[in-house]
Amino acid sequence: MTETSPDHPRPVLVVDFGAQYAQLIARRVREARIYSEVIAHDASLEEIKAKNPAALILSGGPASVYADDAPAVDEGMFHLGIPVFGICYGFQKMTTALGGEVANTGGREFGRATLTPNGEGTLHRGLPDTQPVWMSHNDAVQVAPDGFTVTASTPGAPVAAFECVEKQMAGVQYHPEVLHSPHGQEVLTRFLYEIAGLKPTWTAANIAESLIADVRAQVGDEGLAICGLSGGVDSAVAAALVQRAIGDRLTCVFVDHGLLRAGEREQVQTDFVAATGARLVTVDAEDIFLGHLAGETDPETKRKIIGREFIRSFEGAVSEVLGDQAASGKKVDFLVQGTLYPDVVESGGGSGTANIKSHHNVGGLPEDLEFKLVEPLRLLFKDEVRAVGRELGLPEEIVARQPFPGPGLGIRIIGEVTKDRLDLLRKADLIAREELTAAGLDGQIWQCPVVLLADVRSVGVQGDGRTYGHPIVLRPVSSEDAMTADWTRLPYEVLETISTRITNEVPDVNRVVLDVTSKPPGTIEWE
Template structure:
């Protein structure tokens, strides 16, 4: 499946870039900004986006990118910090602005660019940076500027490398989705091959192949992550293979465990275990004030109760069951 790879330098809108690309119908994946590019450059990758960052490129501990990124055979788009990173890395200069650019700014074209195809000159972009490109490397030129006369789009003279000094991914930017679509479809040549149904079918197939006839245990909290995982498991596998275990720690809000139980009963699971561990948790926490110590006590006791209950039901051990986990994509980026 054609893919746009996004390298994350800590921007608060990196996930939004990924979502915008998928809304176009193109699959996107997010990886740490300093990751080695080689292992990430699968044959499906049609282009790379370098995200923004709260850092400045001239900071001592500024996030760096693998230099091989500039030698890739696929297009590369830098957004804000990503654009400044490529300029600095290629011998240009980025400096702090006396008057920072935050908020709306109109864009003036210096030349036609396929990145701006379908947009009228003077469209309103969304800025969020205190630094700007002061000097371009000799291999780059400025293709568009802001109403303040600062570079808004810079492009490489020979390679398909370009940088935007504004954020097309945010809703405040006029035509922002069009810009990302132009990059993904026109410049990278990606095909619209991704949608939620395609993803679900692929996930179902992978689950069925991986699990086979084995049992699957999911420790479910009633939150979005684990509940969505439960629904997916029950769609992919026979209900008799799926075991949902909810452990009440006694630390939930008033009546919340009862509400969670009602929700879980509606999922259609054949095996739903509602474990009341409140007395054990509260007894273990009695007299403990340190938050970190409480966290360890809760975690250790949770695992111990899970092991006891699983053993009692014959679903413990790697040879008897798989352990399923629902995790947000953002947590995958942070924790690996």
């Protein structure tokens, strides 16, 4: 089967059986420069065919293939002439659908295991004689389907990998998508390139071209759009893409909601306009946002208030955007947002995913939204967005900027959001950013949220007297795409400097603590 043009690539569909790592599989496929999407396991055969997939990858999942409520597989997908790769549960479902045998032998493999390739086939050719892999299974394949070559085993899985190049099908019992399987990406890439015969056409240039074409088709030849510019890389790249598509029919609106970090407004107004030349309208809405947030402490409610008031601010800016065109009945129909795939997933928009938290630009949008949304980055991960930004010529000051949430400091204050608390947090945040930059650590961390525990006080000693101040939390994290993250091991001397400066320079703060929680179980932001 041949691929279509790179402007509209045929996707590798990751069929999600409730896997913890389904989105990560899609990301790994894209790292091989092949476009990939996640689709629910209960999608019909007709839905799958309608997407014209270049290949299918069956994800892992928590169920036993023999459980009564185990996710089913439409066996017709194995007869579409489309290459298929099975992982863990998907590997076992593939086995039973094609006539092989899976059994629960009473043995279990969870965590690191030792894989022994037997020298056969394509997937593990030339790789080490033994290698660590990440396992998570009770059942195990005992007999491969007819025509398939067994290529590897582990102590708990006699058939840990098999393949049939003629049918363009293969699978592994372990999880090649996680970093704990160090050769996993190479194995996955060999399936895509050598067994499925796909070409690496998903490049930044092709992504940009495709997205520009999609925006042009959505907005049309006369549509007007505004873009909610936050100052972060996502909205900046989204705006640059849309400007390439529709030119001066786009106006960027920057809402100063009073929840920004020190210097944020000035940085946006200089950096973005200088980089793109786009028209920028700034809305002063601090009093409005803080008025609606007054007395509110629930994080989900705060996110929804901020999302709602963003939209109201954009609606209020329309008259300024239209100018003289307003009298002729001209309307702004489209709102551009820098929504990313992780935003969609965490807001409950992924396949079978729970609503972890409502991102202001997804689950936090009001129901009476008057605009049609334009979200060109909705299916991209952060590293892909950065690559597209560089392809569009945006400066490194914008492209490499560490993520900052749209709701701003409003979700970094645990408790009610007030002007005094925002001023306090702004000072602490600026100190942390200054010291991380001075230590040359900006490129080593994904971001470092600074959190004010506004409803918590602790006893301290400052100036030989008793104090009763707030704690500040430092949350430095490392991540590839915000789907998972680990806390960053900052040098002790840097932490000491940050702590000393904050407790000396920020009133009402007498304690600085370090958050050493990974994601999962914690999220990157506290709210």
